[in-house]
Amino acid sequence: MTTLEDLVNPGIRSLTPYEPGKPIEELAREQGFAPEEICKLASNENPLGPSPLALQAIREALPHIHLYPDGAGHLLREAIASHHGLAAENVVLGNGSNEIIELLFHVFVLPGIHEVLCSRHAFAVYRLMAQLFDAPCLETPDPEFRHDLSVLRKSIGAQTRLIFLTSPNNPTGCRIPNRELEEFVRAIPPHTVVALDEAYVDFLDDPPPSISWVREGRNIVLLRTFSKMEGLAGLRIGYALAPAPLASWLQRARQPFNTNSLAQAAAIAALKDHAHREQTRRIIREGRIRLEDAFTAEGLTYVPSAANFVMVRVGDGDRLFQSLLRRGWIVRPLRSYGLPEWVRVSIGTPEQMTRFLEVFPAALRESATTPASATG
Numbered sequence: 203m204t205t206l207e208d209l210v211n212p213g214i215r216s217l218t219p220y221e222p223g224k225p226i227e228e229l230a231r232e233q234g235f236a237p238e239e240i241c242k243l244a245s246n247e248n249p250l251g252p253s254p255l256a257l258q259a260i261r262e263a264l265p266h267i268h269l270y271p272d273g274a275g276h277l278l279r280e281a282i283a284s285h286h287g288l289a290a291e292n293v294v295l296g297n298g299s300n301e302i303i304e305l306l307f308h309v310f311v312l313p314g315i316h317e318v319l320c321s322r323h324a325f326a327v328y329r330l331m332a333q334l335f336d337a338p339c340l341e342t343p344d345p346e347f348r349h350d351l352s353v354l355r356k357s358i359g360a361q362t363r364l365i366f367l368t369s370p371n372n373p374t375g376c377r378i379p380n381r382e383l384e385e386f387v388r389a390i391p392p393h394t395v396v397a398l399d400e401a402y403v404d405f406l407d408d409p410p411p412s413i414s415w416v417r418e419g420r421n422i423v424l425l426r427t428f429s430k431m432e433g434l435a436g437l438r439i440g441y442a443l444a445p446a447p448l449a450s451w452l453q454r455a456r457q458p459f460n461t462n463s464l465a466q467a468a469a470i471a472a473l474k475d476h477a478h479r480e481q482t483r484r485i486i487r488e489g490r491i492r493l494e495d496a497f498t499a500e501g502l503t504y505v506p507s508a509a510n511f512v513m514v515r516v517g518d519g520d521r522l523f524q525s526l527l528r529r530g531w532i533v534r535p536l537r538s539y540g541l542p543e544w545v546r547v548s549i550g551t552p553e554q555m556t557r558f559l560e561v562f563p564a565a566l567r568e569s570a571t572t573p574a575s576a577t578g
């Protein structure tokens with residue numbers, strides 16, 4: 203007899219769904235906290251909140267939400283283009299940059315035929331999307347959690363269509379050195395497209411000249427987002443920067459109204475908010491030093507981070523996650539990345555960091571002694 207499961211596409215049947223950071227409301231329900239008592243350092247969100255200019259733009263756009271958004275996102279694409287010194291034809295908007303990842307598969311990957319390539323411990327969504335599209339995802343080893351670009355290059359096969367590079371990478375926090383990246387990009391074979399995920403590029407003091415690679419017309423797509431630096435994760439707005447011909451194929455694959463009008467208005471305003479970006483950069487830099495110093499003081503190994511989070515080896519990541527939850531703190535355990543001894547901690551405001559570093563030692567000691575089964 204045919205079961206419902208038999209009808210389901212193989213890519214869906216075998217899929218391990220993405221594990222997002224635990225929502226504040228869920229923990230509040232489970233542990234009886236008031237939502238205000240909970241602090242989430244689990245999804246690399248901006249601890250300062252959204253850009254105030256973006257909030258104002260949303261208020262002004264609200265009375266018009268009975269109208270469909272500008273499907274082409276004309277104003278926002280113009281604003282992004284002029285921000286980067288490119289043309290609007292180089293910009294593709296996405297419902298978060300995660301949607302762009304999906305568009306790349308729609309455009310370039312034939313299920314069951316093509317392959318994609320990424321580094322081990324790279325952002326999980328590439329692998330997930332590959333599963334959905336029933337395309338093998340080859341993962342190259344990452345010594346000391348760094349992308350090994352020479353091995354990646356040697357692993358490119360005749361059926362490799364997409365290569366995902368992530369710098370800085372999530373969850374490791376490692377960046378790719380600019381020179382190595384440049385060499386790799388100059389040697390992209392014509393049958394592949396490189397997706398360079400730059401969700402955290404704004405946190406780098408010396409970002410790579412990736413915009414110039416778009417201008418040069420290489421087979422490259424830069425993935426950018428308003429979710430991290432600009433603090434608009436809840437609005438779902440990101441974009442691709444690519445040479446015009448490549449960008450136009452991505453445009454063809456998207457839904458007519460894939461980004462909403464509030465997100466478009468907010469993103470335009472956020473681009474102008476240099477003060478918010480500067481302040482964010484400063485508190486992230488300071489918080490990262492404090493967090494890394496505290497890990498050192500506890501004798502823990504961490505991966506030096508170029509982004510707004512730090513990955514640290516704590517012994518049993520799930521147990522530490524649980525003992526922090528009981529104290530109202532949400533961090534990210536990394537078992538789903540094959541790193542059960544590690545957690546990832548997003549950098550919060552100075553006050554949040556002070557309070558976190560007060561509870562962290564006790565939670566760490568508790569996690570070293572409590573059996574995981576007793577923690578619920």
Ligand SMILES: *Cc1c(COP(=O)(O)O)cnc(C)c1O
Binds near residue numbers: 427428
């Ligand atoms: C957070 C993140 C994104 C951003 O995703 P959005 O869909 O734009 O919110 C993309 N790539 C990486 C590696 C990330 O960590």
